[in-house]
Amino acid sequence: MRRTVFDAEHRAFRATMRGFIEAEVVPSFSKWYDNGLVPREFYYRLGELGILGMEVPAEYGGSGLDSFRYRAVLAEEIARAAVSFGGASAHLSRCLPLINNLATAEQRQRWLPGFATGETMFALAVAEPGTGTEPSDMRTTAPLSLDGTEYLLNGSKTFVSGGVHADRVIVCARTAHPTAEEPTHGLSLLVVDSAAPGFRVGRALATLGRKVSGTAELTFTDVRVPVTDRLGDPHHADAHLVAQLPRERLAIAVSAHAQARAAVRFAHRFTTDHTPSTHSAASFQNTAFELAACRAEVDAIEAVVDRALATNDRGDLTPADAASAKLFCTESAGRVIDRCLQLHGGVGYLADSPIARLYADHRIDRILGGTSDVLRTIIAAEMGL
Template sequence: MRRTVFDAEHRAFRAAMRAFIEAEVVPSFGKWYDNGLVPREFYYRLGELGILGMEVPVEYGGSGLDSLRYRAVLTEEIARAAVSFGGARAHVSRCLPLITDLATAEQRQRWLPGFVTGETMFALAVAEPGTGTEPSDMRTTAPLSLDGTEYLLNGSKTFVVGGVHADRVIVVARTAAPNSEDPTYGLSLLVVDAAAPGYRVGRALDTLGRKVSGTAELTFTDVRVPVTDRLGDAHRGDAHLAAQLPRERLTIAVGAHAQAGAAVRFAHRFTAERTAFTHSVAGFQNTKFELAACRAEVDALEAVVDRALAAHDRGDLTPADAASAKMFCTESAGRVIDRCLQLHGGVGYLADSPIARLYADHRIDRILGGTSEVLRTTIAADMGL
């Protein structure tokens, strides 16, 4: 079926991104993968191409797009090649919406031009060692100075995607004690300069997948953060993060669909070229049935994602809609990718094979942005249960 969510401009953008990825990313990705990091210069190249600034307002050097459809096209092309743009995903998908929605005019002027060019890479630091993202358990503190001009940041964060290369990090820190009525009260979003004294990048984390994402641990020792670098309202950081969940979950759903579609493409090509017992593996009935079943699941994923993208662009994507899309897409994609890896046989178990990278990269999607278990509670609550 022809997809109606994309038009001629999206198709032209797809062709350009596919050519860029095939010419400039695929040839180098093996080396990046072995090093566990994309080179810092790659982000400048993304800036040159306008990829980092697609949703940034024109007055700050961006394209001013108010739709996620171009971002969805790019996500599909990245998955198609089984590569990654490293920390750029967190830079754009997690940090930009916070800046766009919460930053003052002065903050936007300071941060967004560098955001667009790749000169100022952003990351988001929420989770803490031993406590995760639970608001009431966060121990990173940042009391306000007596003169009200700066916060004194102390603590540590983990699982910071893009943390290795980040120039600015949006840190969730406790700036006031929680109250009995709202345990999430007291958390603020501080945009911390990585060059500030007391800021330290710890070890780069060796994750199961997304090997080039530059995921790191960060520590803060008496880091002075100007009050002018607080993002949004004081003590309402958790609410600010929660407001971004529908978009974040939609983005993850888009990626899951893209990865599942790529997995079917890889399995189709591999089984057509592979022989067993003097016959093409694709010619066996089991292979045909498996690929057909996976294709049907990808078709269903596409329908869910396209409907959610349209709802987002209309401004009526609800939290429950996004939770449902994310849960369905990530769990379905997990099944599809696993079945496609099975069709690769032993080759699919090699860490540097495209299908193995998809398998490992996708697994975190059932955890990020709310686990499948948490999403079920959100959907159930929307049903009045």
């Protein structure tokens, strides 16, 4: 089926991204993968190409795009090559919406030009060791000084994607005590300079997939954060973070579709080229039927993603819409990628094979941005259940 969600400009962007990935990412990716990190200079290159500034307003050096479709094209081209742009995903998907929606004009002027060029890489730190992202359990504290000019940040965060290279980290910290009526009250977002005294990047976490994402643990010991670096309203971090979830979940759904589509491409190519006897593996009926079933499922995922993209661009994407899209796309993509790995046989189990990387990279999508069970709860509530 011909897709109607993309136009000529999107197709031109796709050609540019495909050429860049094939020429500058694929040849080096195995080395990055073995090192568990993309080089810091890579982000400057993404800045030069305008990738980091696509949704940054033009007055701060970006392109000012308000459509998510370019990001969808980028996700598809990244998955097609089974590579990763490292911490750029968190920089774009988790941090930029918060800055665009919450930052003051003065903060935008300070942060967004460097955001677009890659000179200032951002990460988001919410989860804590032993407690995860549950707001009422957060122990990282940042009381305001008596003169009201700065916060004193103490605590630790974990699962910080992009944390290894981050120049600025948006930290969710407790700046006031919760109330009985509002257990999430008292949490604020602080944009912390990684060069500040007391800020320490701990161990890089060895994850199952997304091995070049620079995921790290961070600790803060008496880190002084100017009050001018607070993002959004004080004591309302939970509401700010929840407001960004529909867009984050759309990004995950888009990524799931891209990975499932790439998995079918890899399986089709492998079974066509692989000749276990006198015929290619693809010539056997079971293989052909498996590929056909996977293709049909990807078509269904694509239809959901394209509808969600169009709905988002109209400004109509609701939390339940985004939850439904993410739930369906990630669960379905997981099945497709698993079946495509199976078609590779033992080759698919090799850690450096493209299908194995997709399999490992995708698994977090059913956890990140709200687990599948959390999404079912949101959808059920919207149904009045």
